Amino acid sequence: MASSSRLALSLRRIRRCPSTFPRTPRIPSLTQVRWTGNTSATSEPHQPNGKGGVQGGPTPAKAMQFTSDSYPELKRDSKYGQINKEHVKFFQDLLGSESAVINDFSSDATDDIEPFNSDWMRKYRGHTKLVLKPGSTEEVSKILKYCNDNMLAVVPQGGNTGLVGGSVPVFDEIVVNLQRMNNIRSFDEVSGILVADAGVILEVADNYLAENNHIFPLDLGAKGSCQIGGNIATNAGGLRLLRYGSLHGSVLGIEAVLPDGTIMDDLSKLRKNNTGYDIKQLFIGGEGTIGIVTGISILCPQRSPAMNVAYFGLESYEKCQEAFREAKNQLSEILSAFELMDGRSQKLINKATGKKMPLESEYPFYCLIETSGSNTDHDNEKLQTFLEHVMEASIVSDGVLAQDQTQIQELWSCRESISECLGHWGGVYKYDLSLPISSMYDLVNDVRNRLTEAGLVGDDELHPVVDVVGYGHMGDANLHLNIPTRRYDKEVEKQLEPFVYEWVKGKNGSISAEHGLGIAKKPFIRYSRSETMIKLMKQIKDLYDPNGIMNPYKYI
Ligand SMILES: Cc1cc2nc3c(=O)[nH]c(=O)nc-3n(C[C@H](O)[C@H](O)[C@H](O)COP(=O)(O)OP(=O)(O)OC[C@H]3O[C@@H](n4cnc5c(N)ncnc54)[C@H](O)[C@@H]3O)c2cc1C
Numbered sequence: 082m083a084s085s086s087r088l089a090l091s092l093r094r095i096r097r098c099p100s101t102f103p104r105t106p107r108i109p110s111l112t113q114v115r116w117t118g119n120t121s122a123t124s125e126p127h128q129p130n131g132k133g134g135v136q137g138g139p140t141p142a143k144a145m146q147f148t149s150d151s152y153p154e155l156k157r158d159s160k161y162g163q164i165n166k167e168h169v170k171f172f173q174d175l176l177g178s179e180s181a182v183i184n185d186f187s188s189d190a191t192d193d194i195e196p197f198n199s200d201w202m203r204k205y206r207g208h209t210k211l212v213l214k215p216g217s218t219e220e221v222s223k224i225l226k227y228c229n230d231n232m233l234a235v236v237p238q239g240g241n242t243g244l245v246g247g248s249v250p251v252f253d254e255i256v257v258n259l260q261r262m263n264n265i266r267s268f269d270e271v272s273g274i275l276v277a278d279a280g281v282i283l284e285v286a287d288n289y290l291a292e293n294n295h296i297f298p299l300d301l302g303a304k305g306s307c308q309i310g311g312n313i314a315t316n317a318g319g320l321r322l323l324r325y326g327s328l329h330g331s332v333l334g335i336e337a338v339l340p341d342g343t344i345m346d347d348l349s350k351l352r353k354n355n356t357g358y359d360i361k362q363l364f365i366g367g368e369g370t371i372g373i374v375t376g377i378s379i380l381c382p383q384r385s386p387a388m389n390v391a392y393f394g395l396e397s398y399e400k401c402q403e404a405f406r407e408a409k410n411q412l413s414e415i416l417s418a419f420e421l422m423d424g425r426s427q428k429l430i431n432k433a434t435g436k437k438m439p440l441e442s443e444y445p446f447y448c449l450i451e452t453s454g455s456n457t458d459h460d461n462e463k464l465q466t467f468l469e470h471v472m473e474a475s476i477v478s479d480g481v482l483a484q485d486q487t488q489i490q491e492l493w494s495c496r497e498s499i500s501e502c503l504g505h506w507g508g509v510y511k512y513d514l515s516l517p518i519s520s521m522y523d524l525v526n527d528v529r530n531r532l533t534e535a536g537l538v539g540d541d542e543l544h545p546v547v548d549v550v551g552y553g554h555m556g557d558a559n560l561h562l563n564i565p566t567r568r569y570d571k572e573v574e575k576q577l578e579p580f581v582y583e584w585v586k587g588k589n590g591s592i593s594a595e596h597g598l599g600i601a602k603k604p605f606i607r608y609s610r611s612e613t614m615i616k617l618m619k620q621i622k623d624l625y626d627p628n629g630i631m632n633p634y635k636y637i
Contacts, residue, residue, distance in 0.1 A: 143191075143195060145199055145203055145204075145206045146206065147206050147207070147208065148205045148206055148207060148246065148249075148251045148600065149207075149208065149251060149252060152251070152600070155251060155634055157251075157252040157253070158234075158629075158633060158634075160232060160628075160629075161232055161233065161234045161254075161630070161633070162231050162232045162233050163253070164186075164210060164211050164233060164253060164255065165186075166186050166187070168211075168227075168231065168233065169182070169184045169186050169187065169211065171227060172211070172213055172224065172227075175220060175223055175224070175227075176213065176214070176215060176216070176220060178216075180214070181213065181214045181215070181216065181261065182211070182212070182213055182214075183197070183211070183212040183214075184210060184211045184212075185210035185211070186210065186211075194209060194210065194212055196241075197209065197212045197238065197241070197249070197256045197258060198249055198250065198256075199249060200241060200243065200246055200248060200249045201241060201242050201243070201244070201303075202244060202246075202504075202509070202511075204246065204508070205246035205249050205251075205600060206249065207236075207249045207250030207251055207252065207253075207254065208250065208251075208252050208253050209236075209250045209253055209254060209255065209256050210253060211253075211255045211256070212255075212256040212258060213255060213256070213257050213258070214257075214258050214259075214260060214261045215257065215259075215261065215262065216261045216262060217262065218262075218336060218338065218344055218375040218376065219344075221257065221262075221338045221373050221375050222338045222342045222343075222344050223342065224257060225257075225338050225339070225340055225341070225342050225372075225373065225630075226341060226342025228255065228340075228630055229340050229341050229342065229628055229630055232628060232630065233255055233630065234250075234252075234253075234254040234255065234629075234630050234631075234633050235254055235255050235256075235257055235340075235630055235631055235632070236248065236249065236250045236254045236255070236256050236257070236369065236632050237257050237259070237310075237314065237369035237373045237374075237631070237632065238256050238257065238258040238259070238311075239258075239259055239260075239279070239280070239307060239308035239310050239311025239312075239314065240260075240282065240283075240303065240306040240307035240308045240311050241306070242303035242306050242307045242311070243311065243315060243596070243597065243599060244511060244513070244596045244599075244601075245593070245596050245597050245598060245599025245600065245601040245602055246599045246600040246601050246635070247315075247368045247369065247597060247598070247599030247600065247632065247635055247636070248311070248369075248599075251600065251633075251634045251635075252634075254632075254633065257373060259278075259279050259280035259308060259310050259311075259373070259375070260280050260308070261280060262278040262279060262280035262310075262375060263278055263280045263281050263282070263285070264277065264278045264281070265277045265278075265281060265286070265289055266278065266376065268289070268290070268293055268295075269350075270293055270294075270295075272350070272380075273295055273380055273381045273382060273383065274333065274350045274378055274379070274380055274381070275289075275290065275295075275297075275378070275379050275381050276334075276348060276350070276376065276377070276378045276379075277309060277376065277377060277379075278310075278375065278376055279308060279309060279310025279311075279313070279373075279374045279375050279376055279377060280308050280310060281308060281309050281310075282304075282305065282306065282307070282308055282309075283297065283299065283300075283301070283303075283304040283305075283307050283308065283309055283312060284304040284305045286309055287300070287304065290381055290384070291384060294383060294384050295381045295382065295383055295384050296381060296382055296383070296384045296385075297309075297379075297381055298321065298325035298326070298328075298331045298379065298380070298381060298382055299312055299317060299318075299319045299321065299322075299325070299328065299331075300319050300320045300321050301317055301318075301319035301320060302320075302497040302498070302500055302501070309377055309379075310373075310374040310375070310377065312328065313328060313332060313335065313364060313365055313374050313377055314364070314365075314366070314367060314368055314369050314374055315366065315368060315595070315596065315597045316328055316329065316365045316366030316595070316597070317595060318554065318557060318559065318594065318595035319554075319595070320418050320420065320451075320493075320496075320497075320554065321417055321418055321451075322554065322556075322557050323416065323417065323418055323419060323554070323556035323557055324416065324417035324418065324453070325382060325417075328365050328379075329362060329365055329366075331379055331380045331381075332361065332365060332377055332378070332379050332380075333349055333350055333351065333352065333378045333379060333380055334347050334348040334349035334350060334351075334361060334377065334378035335347055335348065335361040335364050335365075335374055335376070335377055335378075336348045336374070336375050336376035336377070337361075337364050337372040337373060337374045337375060338372055338373045338375055339371070339372045339625060339626075340371070340372060340625065340626045340628065340630050340631050344375075345360070345372065347360065347361050348376055348377075348378050349378060350378050352380065363621060363625075366597065368597050368598065368599065368632065368635065368636050369631060369632040370622055370626065370631050370632045370635070370636045370637075371621065371622060371625035371626055371631060372625060372626075372631065383455075385417075385453030385454050385455060386455060386457065387415075387452075387453065387454050387455065387456060387457040387459075387460040387461075388417075388451065388452070388453045388489065389451070389452045389453075389460060389461075389464055389482065389483070390449065390450070390451045390452075390482070390483045390488075390489045390492045390493065391449070391450045391464070391468065391480055391481065391482045391483070391492075392439050392440070392447060392448075392449050392450075392480060392481050392483075392492045392495060393447060393448045393449075393450070393471070393477040393478075393479070393480040394440045394442065394443075394444030394446070394447055394477065394478050394479045394480065395444055395445070395446040395447065395448060395476070395477050395478060396444065396445060396446070396478055397445065397446065398445075398446060398521075398522040400446065400476050400477065400478075401421055401446050401448055401522075401555065402518060402519065403474075403476045404448055404450075404471055404476050404477055405419055405448075405518070405555055405556065407467065407470060407471055407476060408450055408467065411463060411466060411467040411470065412450075412452055412463055412464065412467055414454070415452040415453060415454035415460050415463060415464075416450070416451075416452055416556075417451045417452060417453040418449065418450065418451035418554075418556065419448065419449075419450055419451075419554075419555050419556035420448065420449040420450075420496045420552070420553070420554060420555060420556070421446065421447075421448055421551075421552055421553055421554075421555035421560075422446070422447045422448070422449070422495065422496055422499065422552040423445065423446055423447075423522070423525065423550055423551045423552060424443055424444055424445045424446060424447065425548050425549075425550045426499045426503075426550040426551070426552045426563075427443075427447055427495060428443070429499075429502060429503060429505075429547070429548060429550065429565065430495065430498060430499060430502045432505075433502040433503075433505035433506075434498075434502060438495065439481050439491070439492060439495060440479050440480070440481065441479075442478075442479060444478060444479070447495070448477070448555070449492060449493070449495065449496050451493075452464055464482075468480070468482070496552070499550075499552050499561075499563075500561075500563075503550070503563050503565040504565070505565070506547045506565050506566065506567050507565075507566055507567040507568050507569075508565075508566045508567075508568060508569045509563050509564065509565050509566065510563070510564040510566065510569075510573065510574075510577055511561065511562075511563050511564075511596075512560075512561070512562040512563070512581050512592075513553075513559070513560075513561055513593055513594050513595055513596040514559070514560045514561075514562060514581075514585050514590055514591065514592060514593075514594055515557075515558055515559055515560075515590050515591035515594040516558060516560055516585065516588050516590040517558065517588055517589075517590070518555065518558045520588055521551075521553075521555075521558065521560045522551055522560070524551070524560065524562060524581070524584055524585070525549060525550070525551035525560070525562055527584065528549050528562060528564070528577070528580070528581065529548075529549035531576055531580065532546050532549060532564070532573065532576055532577075535572070535576050537570075537572060537573055537576065542567060544567075545566045545567055545568055545570040545572070545573050546564055546565075546566050546567075546573060547565040547566060547567065548564075548565060549562070549563075549564050550562075550563050550564075550565070551563075554595075557594070559594040559595060560594075562581065564577065578605075579605070579608075582605050582608040583608070585608060585609070586608045586609070590609070591609045592605050592606075592608050592609045593609070598635065598636050598637070599635050599636070600634060600635045603635055603636060603637070606637060615637060618637050619637055622636075622637060
């Protein structure tokens with residue numbers, strides 16, 4: 082609970098902000114904030130090498146453990162053909178350009194292939210000897226037909242920012258990377274419908290839409306690297322799902338290539354189309370297991386001219402829930418994001434980067450609220466009433482409000498850079514969970530107590546665990562439980578699994594809210610899906626991919 086003097090100070094701060102609130106002055110300007118976070122999926126976290134701990138730099142791909150070694154129970158399925166020079170020649174003739182085929186047969190291309198073999202977390206590493214980069218849907222079709230005819234296994238790959246090991250091979254599966262398919266095909270300003278190749282980078286699509294006064298209905302920390310096809314394949318949720326909903330709603334059409342080479346042209350631009358099964362939905366969250374998405378059509382909202390971002394310190398998780406309830410009540414249609422960060426996650430950003438955080442005092446919890454609307458005066462009035470209420474009612478203890486685009490980005494980076502900063506000490510055990518909001522943070526406390534009681538948490542090298550933190554998309558009841566560690570450790574794993582999954586099942590939650598299953602969560606699907614549902618999924622997989630060439634060893 083905030084002390085009355087603290088509250089009074091906070092209220093005075095709010096009342097000193099003329100540029101933001103014309104009728105009541107301001108909460109502290111972010112010009113005092115020296116910290117400028119920067120999240121980019123291309124700057125990799127510092128992950129451990131194959132032998133254990135690493136400090137001070139990302140593990141070179143070649144020092145990483147192979148997935149086939151860390152998952153010894155996985156055996157290469159002998160039904161798949163071995164890639165040979167004849168296959169490589171076929172692909173070289175098909176794709177023409179030298180750079181479209183990277184192979185380890187005609188020349189030593191190990192260094193060029195490694196980035197396609199290893200994932201963003203430096204946790205999964207495959208053995209592929211062949212990477213293909215098709216430039217058109219027809220080329221994807223010919224590649225898959227050939228692979229299907231020759232029983233060659235394939236891994237579709239976008240920006241390779243996935244967090245469950247789904248985008249890299251386990252053994253020698255061929256990587257089909259979509260990066261050369263990066264054209265915006267059309268945009269209609271009246272309807273707001275964008276049609277684009279699957280390999281367009283999310284940020285590129287959003288920048289293009291910004292020029293046309295629209296916004297991509299998805300935003301996430303990896304936007305500078307992930308591709309919109311990868312977003313579809315993982316059914317990415319991200320930072321604005323609260324406002325714009327899931328891709329299951331905003332994607333209007335999909336062009337995809339089935340494993341036998343059939344081009345499924347369902348690039349509809351219709352919002353309403355009740356003519357039979359909605360098959361495109363199977364590709365949203367399909368993680369490359371039934372085909373390769375090559376194009377999408379998506380409904381994009383108008384870009385809001387008025388955007389505000391506020392960052393609060395709160396004394397308890399109960400206060401966070403109250404703040405969320407009030408935000409929904411009072412900001413309703415202009416609320417575009419409500420994010421939760423615990424104090425420990427913010428402290429670790431500070432420890433990892435040495436930078437100053439936005440608020441002077443420390444709090445056990447922080448929330449970030451974004452509003453976006455079409456009328457600045459209207460939004461400011463609503464926000465002002467909301468801010469006054471949450472401060473006066475002692476729901477929040479302190480807060481800052483961004484006053485320009487740079488400050489908006491600075492505040493957002495307090496949330497977006499957590500994932501990257503937690504990798505600073507070595508490895509991170511990551512859980513991406515859907516839970517009832519009321520008990521979401523109890524899990525973080527329970528896991529921290531469990532690991533502490535097991536003697537695994539501490540400040541020195543003797544303890545593998547640095548801390549246990551929770552953050553996430555509170556507006557979507559989506560918790561990211563992260564355990565930053567100095568090294569991956571079997572004892573830590575034993576404490577975490579199946580404990581976390583059983584805990585989530587006990588609350589009827591989901592073991593994967595938005596990152597998908599990949600290889601990391603595959604063994605645990607039963608905690609969130611019934612036998613009947615798994616059987617139906619397997620039937621769909623067998624129907625579309627009877628030879629099982631698409632992204633094997635993962636998903637279901
Ligand atoms: C810093 C950071 C922040 C993140 N934040 C979020 C977040 O807020 N919300 C969220 O949901 N995720 C988040 N992620 C996870 C990740 O960025 C998303 O899952 C993203 O959608 C993956 O896109 P990608 O192009 O990198 O796909 P990849 O990683 O290349 O692939 C992911 C999966 O999709 C398949 N795939 C890729 N492209 C295609 C295609 N064209 N056709 C068929 N299958 C394909 C792959 O086989 C793989 O199974 C974050 C990741 C990072 C590194």
